[in-house]
Amino acid sequence: MYDAGLKNRREVLGADYVDNSIGNADSFNSEFQELVTRYCWGEVWSREGLTRRERSLINLGMISALNRPHELKLHVKGALNNGLTRDDIKEVLLQVMIYCGVPAAVDSFRVAREVLGHDNDR
Known part of the structure; x- marks a missing residue:
């Protein structure tokens, strides 16, 4: 499971980061890194029940709700690697605003814009 997790983790988050x-x-923290790679990225991200795209959608919502900006930044990048678009990410964050509150969404939009950059389309 460690090898499968390492492969998933690198493909989603980027090899350099991992x-x-x-x-x-x-x-x-070496045991923590091993457990995250084996359990989170190997056992869970390797399951067939959800696609990587679906897992990214769920993660963005949960991480935003938990107000974890560092992890959100990382998972916005991962969501792009998993096929989500800017509009998909925006929709997740709007959903967060309704169910988790405006303050959570304000921070989440700010973090996502850091990753996605600013577009000039209005």
Whole structure:
């Protein structure tokens, strides 16, 4: 499961980010990195019940609701890698606004725009 997780993690989040996270692990967090790779990215992200695209949609909503901007930034990039569009991401964040509140959506839109960049289309 570790190898499957490493493959999934690299494909979604980017090899540079993942290799840096694992390469910078020390005695304090190396077990954490191994568990995240094996359990989260191997056991769960390898399941056939949802596509990567669907998992990204769900993750964006949950991470926004939990107000985890660092993880949101990472998963917006991953969502793009999994085929979501700017409009898909916008729709998720609008849904977050309704069910989790405007403050959660304000921060989430800000973080997403950092990743997506600003477009001049209005």
